[in-house]
Amino acid sequence: MFYKDDRQIYRVSELDELAWLVHGFGTRAAEVRARFPNLATVKQVHSDRCVAASGRAGMLGHGDALLENVPGGLVAVKTADCLPILLVDERHRAVAAVHAGWRGTAARIAQHAVDAMRETFGTDPADLHAALGPGIGPCCYEVGPEVAAQFGVHGRTHLDLAGLNSGQLLETGVSPARVYQSGLCTMCRAAEFHSFRRDKEAAGRMYSFAGIVAQ
Numbered sequence: 001m002f003y004k005d006d007r008q009i010y011r012v013s014e015l016d017e018l019a020w021l022v023h024g025f026g027t028r029a030a031e032v033r034a035r036f037p038n039l040a041t042v043k044q045v046h047s048d049r050c051v052a053a054s055g056r057a058g059m060l061g062h063g064d065a066l067l068e069n070v071p072g073g074l075v076a077v078k079t080a081d082c083l084p085i086l087l088v089d090e091r092h093r094a095v096a097a098v099h100a101g102w103r104g105t106a107a108r109i110a111q112h113a114v115d116a117m118r119e120t121f122g123t124d125p126a127d128l129h130a131a132l133g134p135g136i137g138p139c140c141y142e143v144g145p146e147v148a149a150q151f152g153v154h155g156r157t158h159l160d161l162a163g164l165n166s167g168q169l170l171e172t173g174v175s176p177a178r179v180y181q182s183g184l185c186t187m188c189r190a191a192e193f194h195s196f197r198r199d200k201e202a203a204g205r206m207y208s209f210a211g212i213v214a215q
């Protein structure tokens with residue numbers, strides 16, 4: 001279950017039970033960058049490309065998912081409407097942070113991230129927890145026919161990024177009981193979240209992060 005902690009970071013209570021894990025979804029007020037100077041990030045390009053951080057910090061090239069299993073390592077994605085997804089492999093103590101807008105969702109970035117975790121860490125999707133954080137909701141995300149067509153819909157529609165990505169994760173074998181959705185719309189909740197669609201070029205970005213506690 002999602003809740004907001006006293007640092008203005010959303011967390012998932014089921015993931016708090018994993019003592020080796022650091023995780024959260026930042027809001028406008030969360031100072032994630034200042035609090036975690038060792039974040040690994042990528043230049044996000046709405047692709048299906050996954051990058052293994054392997055203990056490195058800083059900007060690690062182009063991609064839309066970052067993987068980590070090194071103690072002390074922390075990976076993050078930046079969003080303002082796009083969906084942040086954190087994948088947590090309980091058995092192998094490995095994580096991924098995923099950035100999924102409509103292009104990434106159409107490219108099945110979440111499934112590519114699960115595949116990359118399988119190849120890199122030996123992850124079995126049945127061992128994964130998947131947390132889908134605050135993003136633009138179907139309430140606010142009307143798209144035109146060109147985008148709708150990417151999802152097999154004719155004409156204008158309202159896209160449900162969380163629903164689409166959760167469906168893709170279930171297809172890989174993630175258990176429905178381990179998929180956690182925030183249900184928080186970044187465009188509706190202006191006081192809490194940045195929204196690119198609402199604020200245009202003035203929109204800030206929020207960090208969502210996952211990592212392994214330092215030994």
Ligand SMILES: [Zn+2]
Nearest residue numbers: 139140185188
């Ligand atoms: Zn909304």
